[in-house]
Structure formats: C-alpha cells, structure tokens
Amino acid sequence: MNAVLTKEKQQDSHGRNESLTQKEKVYETKGLNLWYGETQALKNINLDIYQNEVTAIIGPSGCGKSTYIKTLNRMSELVPSVRTSGTIAYRGRNILDKSYKAEDLRTQVGMVFQKPNPFPKSIYENVAYGPKIHGIKNKKLLNEIVEKSLRGAAIWDEVKDRLHENAYGLSGGQQQRLCIARCLAIEPDVILMDEPTSALDPISTLKVEELVQELKKDFSIIIVTHNMQQAARISDRTAFFLNGEVIEFDETNTIFSKPNDQRTEDYITGRFG
Amino acid sequence: MDRLINKENVSRRMTGRILLNLIFKVLFLLATMFGLFVLGVLLYRIFTQGIGSLSMDFFTNFASRKPEEAGIKAALTGTIWLMGVVTPVTLILGVGTSLYLEEYAPKNKMTTFIQINISNLAGVPSIVFGLLGLTIFVRAFAMGQSVLAAGLTMSLLILPVIIVAGQEAIRGVPKDLRAASYAMGATKWQTIVRVVLPAAIPGIITGAILALSRAIGETAPLVVVGIPMFIAFLPKTIFDTFTVLPMQIYNWTSRPQEEFQAVAAAGIIVLMVLLISMNSVAVLIRNKFQKRY
Numbered sequence: 001m002n003a004v005l006t007k008e009k010q011q012d013s014h015g016r017n018e019s020l021t022q023k024e025k026v027y028e029t030k031g032l033n034l035w036y037g038e039t040q041a042l043k044n045i046n047l048d049i050y051q052n053e054v055t056a057i058i059g060p061s062g063c064g065k066s067t068y069i070k071t072l073n074r075m076s077e078l079v080p081s082v083r084t085s086g087t088i089a090y091r092g093r094n095i096l097d098k099s100y101k102a103e104d105l106r107t108q109v110g111m112v113f114q115k116p117n118p119f120p121k122s123i124y125e126n127v128a129y130g131p132k133i134h135g136i137k138n139k140k141l142l143n144e145i146v147e148k149s150l151r152g153a154a155i156w157d158e159v160k161d162r163l164h165e166n167a168y169g170l171s172g173g174q175q176q177r178l179c180i181a182r183c184l185a186i187e188p189d190v191i192l193m194d195e196p197t198s199a200l201d202p203i204s205t206l207k208v209e210e211l212v213q214e215l216k217k218d219f220s221i222i223i224v225t226h227n228m229q230q231a232a233r234i235s236d237r238t239a240f241f242l243n244g245e246v247i248e249f250d251e252t253n254t255i256f257s258k259p260n261d262q263r264t265e266d267y268i269t270g271r272f273g
Numbered sequence: 274m275d276r277l278i279n280k281e282n283v284s285r286r287m288t289g290r291i292l293l294n295l296i297f298k299v300l301f302l303l304a305t306m307f308g309l310f311v312l313g314v315l316l317y318r319i320f321t322q323g324i325g326s327l328s329m330d331f332f333t334n335f336a337s338r339k340p341e342e343a344g345i346k347a348a349l350t351g352t353i354w355l356m357g358v359v360t361p362v363t364l365i366l367g368v369g370t371s372l373y374l375e376e377y378a379p380k381n382k383m384t385t386f387i388q389i390n391i392s393n394l395a396g397v398p399s400i401v402f403g404l405l406g407l408t409i410f411v412r413a414f415a416m417g418q419s420v421l422a423a424g425l426t427m428s429l430l431i432l433p434v435i436i437v438a439g440q441e442a443i444r445g446v447p448k449d450l451r452a453a454s455y456a457m458g459a460t461k462w463q464t465i466v467r468v469v470l471p472a473a474i475p476g477i478i479t480g481a482i483l484a485l486s487r488a489i490g491e492t493a494p495l496v497v498v499g500i501p502m503f504i505a506f507l508p509k510t511i512f513d514t515f516t517v518l519p520m521q522i523y524n525w526t527s528r529p530q531e532e533f534q535a536v537a538a539a540g541i542i543v544l545m546v547l548l549i550s551m552n553s554v555a556v557l558i559r560n561k562f563q564k565r566y
Contacts, residue, residue, distance in 0.1 A: 075456060080380055106458035113456075117449040119468060130457040133467070179453070186457050 023050040026190055026220045027072060031086035034067060036079065041067045043244045045086070049190075054212060054221045056235030056252065058228060060267070064244040065224045069192050072222065073109040074102045091189075107134060110183035114195040116175035118167035118182070123150075123159050126167050126178055130186035145185050153181035154211050173204025180211065191215065193223040197230065209234050228268055232256050240264045319545075323538025331539055335505040336521065340532035345540055347504045348521035351420075352489060352547075354508050355517055358424025359488050363435050364481060366428070371439030371477075376465060395433035402430040403497030411498055418499045420511040426494050431484040438480020442473040475562030482555040486548050492519040518544045 027049035034042035042064045049055050049072075057065040070076040071088060074095060087094045095105050118126050127146045136142060146163070150156040155177040159170070167178055176196060183191060193212070197205040212221060212234050225231050231238050232252060239249040240261075248255060248264045259265045266272055334344025370391075378384040406426025416422035446469050454464040501516055502524035508515040518540060525537035 073456060075452065078452070078455065102455075103458045103460055106456055111456035113449060113452065115449060117447070117453045119450060119453065120472060129454070129467070133454075133457065133459045133463045182453075182457070 023053065025049065026051050026091065027222075028089040029086070030089075032068075032071065032088060033085045034064075034071060034076065035081075035083045037081040041244050042071070045246055047239055047246055047249055049220060049222055050237070051220050052216055052218075053236040054216050054223060054234055056231035056238045057222065057224045057241060058226075058231050058238060058267075059241035060272070061226075063241040065241045066194055067244075068241070069194055069222055069224050071096075072190070072192055073106050073111055075111065077102065107186055108188055109190045109192060110186055110188035111192045111194065112176070112180055112183055112196045115199050116172055116179050118170075118175050118178050120166065120168060122164045123167050123170070123178060124163040127182050127185045129182060134186065149181040149185040150178075152184045152215070153177045154207065154214070155181060171204075173200050173207060176200055176204065176208060177211065180208070180215075184215075188219065190220045190222065193221065195224050195226060198226060205230075228256075240267060242267070319538050319541050322535050323540075323542045326535045326539035327542060331536075336503050336516075336524070340528075340530055340536050343525070343533070343536050345518065345521055345543060347507060348516050348518045348540070349543065350507050351504075351515035352517045354420045354511070354515055355424055355427060356485065356489065358420055358511060359427045359431070360481075360485060362425065362428040363432055363484065367432055367435030367481070368439055368477060370432075370436045371443055372465060372469075374436070375440050375443040376461065376469070391433050391436055395437060398493075399430055399491055400493040400497060402426060403494030405429065406494060406498050416512070418501065418514045420508050420513060420515050423495055423498050423500055423515075423517075424511070426498055427488045427491065430491065430494060431488050434484040434487070435477075435481050438484070439473070439477045442476025442480065443469060445476060446472040475558050479555045479559045482551055482558075486551040486555075489517075489551070490519055490544065490548060492523055495520055496523075518547075 025048050027047070029045050029047040032042055032045040033040065045068060047068075057069065059065050067076060071084065072090075072095075076082050076084075084096055086096070088096055090105065090109070093100065119129060121129075124146055127149050128142050131142060131145050136145070147156065147160075150159060155174060158174060159178070162169075167175065170178060176199075180191075180196075197208050200208065209230065212223065215221060216236075223231075223235065235252045237250065238252045238255040240247045240255065240259075240263075242263055248259055248261045250260070255264065256268060259268065330342075331344045332349065333346055334342055335347050336345075337343040374384065374388065378387075403426060406422060406429065410416045410422035410425050411418065414422075416425075450468050450472065451464055454468045459467070495517060500520055501514060502520050504514070504516045522537050522540040522544065525533045525540060
C-alpha cells in the first residue's frame with residue numbers, strides 16, 4: 001500500500017514541479033510546529049527531503065535544527081513535554097500520526113549522533129545489534145550483514161582482525177564510523193546525522209565527509225552541522241534555520257553564492273551566529 | 274605601582290595558615306583512628322574469647338543446654354534458608370520496581386510521592402517491619418513462624434535499599450546508549466534487556482549484596498515475628514520454623530553460664546566472616562565493572 005501511495009505522490013510532483021526536480025521526495029514536512037512545554041522550538045516548518053541527496057541543515061545554536069531532525073525519526077518524543085502539530089509525510093504517510101509506530105519508522109530511518117555512542121559491547125555485537133532486535137538470528141546472515149556494514153562505513157580494514165574486542169578500544173573517529181556501520185546494518189532508507197563530526201578531529205571529519213558522499217548513492221542523508229564549510233562541501237541542498245523557522249531552503253550552490261534572504265547571507269558570511 | 278595587597282602581612286600569616294592545615298590533618302587522622310581502634314578492640318575480644326569454641330563439632334551440632342556441646346548447625350542452615358527466600362523476592366521486586374520508576378513511570382506527582390515514600394521506608398526502624406510481618410504474614414496469612422513469613426518480613430525491610438540502589442545504577446547508564454538503541458527501532462523492553470540492564474547490573478548486584486548482608490545481621494524483626502531461639506531440627510520446607518545466627522547468638526549471650534559467652538563469641542566470628550565475605554564480593558564486583566564508559 002505504501003508503494004502505491006508513493007507512486008501517486010511521485011506522479012503528482014512530476015506533474016507540478018517537473019522543472020524544479022526529477023527526484024522523488026522522501027520527506028514532506030508541512031506546517032510543522034513543535035513545543036517543549038510552553039516554549040515553541042519549531043515554527044511552521046515546510047521542508048522537502050529528496051532521495052539520494054545530502055540535505056544539510058545549518059543555523060546558530062538553539063535554532064531548532066537538532067529538534068527538527070529528531071522529529072524525522074520521532075526521537076523528539078523521548079522528551080516528555082513535547083507537543084507537535086502539522087504533518088511530516090515519510091514516503092507519503094504521516095509519521096506524526098499516532099497509528100504510525102515509532103519502532104516501525106526507525107527501522108527505515110537510521111540515526112548517527114553528535115557524540116560517538118557505541119554500546120559497551122564488542123565491535124561485532126555493536127553492528128549486529130540492530131539486525132538482532134529486528135529478529136534476525138541466523139549466524140551466517142548476521143556475519144554477512146556485519147561485514148557489509150563495516151565495509152560500507154569504510155572501517156572494515158581497521159577492525160576486521162578484532163571484531164570481538166570491545167568497541168571502547170577504538171579511537172573517537174573510528175567509534176563514529178562504527179556507529180555509522182551500526183546504522184547501516186539495519187539497512188535504512190534514510191540516515192539522519194546530528195552534527196556527526198563535531199566531536200572529531202579534522203582527519204576523522206574528512207573520512208566521515210567522504211563516507212557521506214559515498215553513502216548518498218544508496219541512502220538519503222540529512223545532516224545537521226555547525227560547520228558551514230562542511231555543508232558547502234558535502235550537501236546538495238541546504239536549509240538555513242533561525243529561531244525555529246526555516247529562513248531559506250534551496251540548492252546548496254544557491255544558498256552559498258546568492259542567498260535570497262539577508263539573514264542567510266549574514267550568517268554564512270559569519271556576521272553572526 | 275600601588276599595591277592593594279601588603280605582601281609582608283601575607284608572609285607573616287603564612288606560618289599560621291600552614292600550622293592550621295597540619296592541625297586539621299592530624300584531627301581527621303585521629304577521628305579515623307578512633308573508629309579503627311574500637312573495631313580492633315572488638316575483634317580482639319571476640320577472637321580471643323571465641324576461637325577456642327570453633328571446631329568442626331561447632332558447625333555440626335545443634336543448640337544444647339551444655340555449652341561444650343552447643344553448635345550453630347540449625348542457625349547457620351536457617352540463615353541460608355532465610356536468604357533463599359529473601360534473595361529472589363527482593364531481587365525480583367526490587368529490580369522490577371526500580372526499572373518501573375526509572376524507565377516507565379511518568380514524571381508526575383504520583384511518582385514523586387512513591388519515590389519519597391520509598392526513601393522514607395529505608396529509614397523506618399526494623400522492629401516496625403517486624404510488627405508488620407507479624408500482623409500480615411504470621412497472623413493474617415496464617416504462615417506462622419515459618420521461613421516464608423520471616424523471609425517476606427526481611428524482604429520488606431531491605432526492599433527500599435535495593436530499590437534505591439537499583440535506581441541509581443539504572444540512572445547511571447548514559448542516556449545516549451538508550452538513544453542509540455531506540456534509534457534503531459528497538460522497543461523499550463529490548464533496550465532494557467540488551468542495553469540498560471547489562472550496564473546497570475554491577476551496581477544493582479552491589480546494592481543487593483549490601484542489603485542482603487543487612488538482612489543476615491538483623492534480629493529485631495525476627496524477635497517480633499516470633500522466631501524461636503532454641504531449635505534442634507532443620508527446616509524441610511519454607512513453611513517450617515527455624516532460627517538464624519543473630520537469634521542464636523542473642524540466646525547464648527543471655528545465658529547465665531560463663532561458658533556460653535565463649536560459644537556466643539564463636540557464633541559472632543562465623544557471622545562476621547559471612548558478612549565480611551559478602552561485602553568483599555560486593556566491593557570486588559564494583560571494582561571489576563567500574564569505569565566502563
């Protein structure tokens with residue numbers, strides 16, 4: 001049923017927006033508001049995410065960019081006082097609808113966090129965690145998934161001889177790529193990255209950036225970043241958030257060369273933030 | 274340049290400051306030594322008094338009217354039986370409660386109310402728990418002076434301690450580990466079983482062992498429940514009556530004959546060895562699993 005809906009949506013957007021894009025929409029956010037208790041953190045967000053693209057979200061601290069990315073896999077719900085309104089359609093189905101199980105959504109949408117957060121388990125067990133909770137018990141299949149995921153995250157050669165050692169023995173950069181491998185192991189459709197390189201040194205950052213370029217062939221990636229050069233280097237589209245609102249959302253080249261809004265220009269030229 | 278601080282005065286005060294520092298160091302050392310000294314005297318007295326009565330027979334004999342024949346077979350076995358009831362009951366109820374309060378309970382007034390009451394219960398005198406056990410388990414549920422009634426009473430006594438220790442251990446598991454698990458589509462239960470509990474178990478076990486060793490040494494609630502002090506048989510089921518080490522020791526110390534004091538001292542040695550080894554295991558577990566994040 002999902003597939004049919006997606007098909008229709010695709011034709012729809014083809015009919016209307018043919019000049020703008022040929023790509024399929026993964027997420028369509030319409031009129032999203034979000035409150036933490038009495039404080040409104042997101043105000044009327046309208047944003048589309050396209051397949052096999054890297055979408056960067058930039059903006060100063062506290063502008064709502066992390067909050068937004070967390071609504072995309074409903075991790076925002078873990079804060080008890082959160083309320084939302086509006087819709088976020090993932091492949092045509094509203095994920096803010098109560099009947100959409102968060103667990104179900106998260107098997108399609110993986111997440112990489114700001115600080116590397118491997119489990120205090122072996123490297124192998126870290127990667128096999130996702131498939132195992134999804135009910136895969138077959139040892140051979142698990143081995144294949146682990147190898148494929150570690151290769152996909154460009155860390156296989158570094159860890160293949162110590163798969164059963166504790167993941168805490170890896171360096172920070174390796175731990176973050178392990179977390180990416182762990183995310184790949186559930187074979188997601190979308191990967192959310194919440195400032196994935198902010199805790200890493202420049203060389204590890206470069207490796208992760210190269211990896212993102214590689215991964216977008218198979219996945220749609222949404223990356224929150226504080227680093228504007230990073231957004232310019234790796235993303236296809238960029239959204240600029242300020243005080244919980246989307247100020248501007250366009251192709252990255254446009255945003256960084258001739259932004260429409262004065263505030264965007266001030267931010268990317270470093271005049272504030 | 275005008276100086277606001279007179280350096281001469283500063284160096285004049287230096288000697289006094291350093292002396293005061295030394296005085297407090299010695300004061301705190303003496304405070305520590307006082308406790309150690311009293312403990313040392315106690316241990317010395319117990320060991321010199323009781324070591325003569327410690328023999329194989331002491332472990333294999335039942336209580337007796339004759340001091341030279343008196344043994345702790347019934348009491349030691351009874352303590353083990355009691356632990357056999359208390360350990361599973363407190364672990365299941367305690368870990369269950371702390372998991373509920375930390376992971377599931379909504380953060381509202383009701384939860385806060387329960388939380389405050391659990392902390393208060395930890396401070397209720399043990400004799401009050403004895404009265405509760407007598408009213409509910411012994412009388413209302415007609416369990417009599419059985420291992421089960423005494424075990425449940427003891428469980429109530431140490432549950433608050435285990436719950437609080439368990440909650441602290443669970444709270445100590447980093448939030449981002451839970452987030453990583455949820456983000457891969459794990460349910461709350463899967464996250465608890467595969468991430469939270471493995472990381473929290475050392476803390477839970479340490480707390481549980483310390484609480485259990487309190488239950489082993491506790492006497493007052495069992496006196497109120499009516500556990501006999503003199504018994505010459507072993508319990509066969511949890512519905513039989515029994516006695517425990519501290520009760521037996523209390524019985525011996527209250528005998529008029531001088532010789533029973535030595536027997537009591539021997540009993541105390543056994544009880545202390547049991548408690549110290551349990552506490553050591555707790556410390557070992559804590560050290561082994563420390564610094565995992």
